[in-house]
Amino acid sequence: MKPEERDMQKITTCLWFNDQAEEAMNHYTSIFKNSKVLSVMRWPKGHRDEGKVLVTTFELDGVPFQALNGGPEFNxxxxxxxxxxxxxxxxxxxxxxxxxxxxxxxxxxxxxxxxxxxxxxxxxxxxxxxxxxxxxxxxxxxxxxxxxxxxxxxxxxxxxxx
Known part of the structure; x- marks a missing residue:
């Protein structure tokens, strides 16, 4: 087993947004100490939403979260x-x-x-x-x-x- 696999969090909360994942991530990381943005994945070249945020990963006081721009289907x-x-x-x-x-x-x-x-x-x-x-x-x-x-x-x- 690789060291990075041993340290991976098993459960991460994923928050489903219409199109506010990046805004929410930035808002939350500004509120909680010891927080940071880990990654921002954007739609690839050629996709109809090219360049727009698809998924973000971040930590709030060391706790991992994901934010997904999944669309308006769920609230x-x-x-x-x-x-x-x-x-x-x-x-x-x-x-x-x-x-x-x-x-x-x-x-x-x-x-x-x-x-x-x-x-x-x-x-x-x-x-x-x-x-x-x-x-x-x-x-x-x-x-x-x-x-x-x-x-x-x-x-x-x-x-x-x-």
């Missing part, structure tokens, strides 16, 4: 989303603001970006509090969360305290 839905684990309110605010810009904020930390891709912006405290063995505490956190769009860490921690 994104909330049935598939990208989840971002955040350590601080500053991170939550950064990703929420940048990704919801031109898109649609949703409930409970969910949003759709300007391309229609669904994202969950989740502070690391939230799942810990929701899984707390004290079910009353977890219930208070759930009640607070369902009233929020962007998750406010101070408010969910306050709800946890009762």
């Amino acid at each position: 994104f839905t909330e049935a598939m989303s990208q989840s971002i684990d955040c350590k601080t309110q500053e991170e939550v605010d950064h990703f929420w603001e940048r990704l919801s810009e031109g898109g649609q904020p949703g409930p409970c930390g969910w949003l759709k970006d300007k391309f229609g891709v669904s994202w969950q912006v989740v502070p690391e405290q939230l799942p810990k509090l929701l899984m707390d063995p004290d079910r009353a505490k977890a219930g208070r956190v759930m009640s607070a969360m369902i009233q929020m769009g962007k998750i406010d860490i101070a408010k969910i921690e306050e709800a946890a305290r009762g």
Whole structure:
């Protein structure tokens, strides 16, 4: 086995766009640290879409993605989303603001970006509090969360305290 084969990621998310793959890739890599464009494949000479982007590959904070300009046949839905684990309110605010810009904020930390891709912006405290063995505490956190769009860490921690 060649070294490069051993290091290959087995699963990569492929996002299907009509004609915005390159724009989306550039947008996402501008938002996430440690991100980079890996490749841009264009239609070859002689094809009716010669020179236009077909597939891009990129990394967001080290996680591989592909973006395909597949045409208008399919659209994104909330049935598939990208989840971002955040350590601080500053991170939550950064990703929420940048990704919801031109898109649609949703409930409970969910949003759709300007391309229609669904994202969950989740502070690391939230799942810990929701899984707390004290079910009353977890219930208070759930009640607070369902009233929020962007998750406010101070408010969910306050709800946890009762």
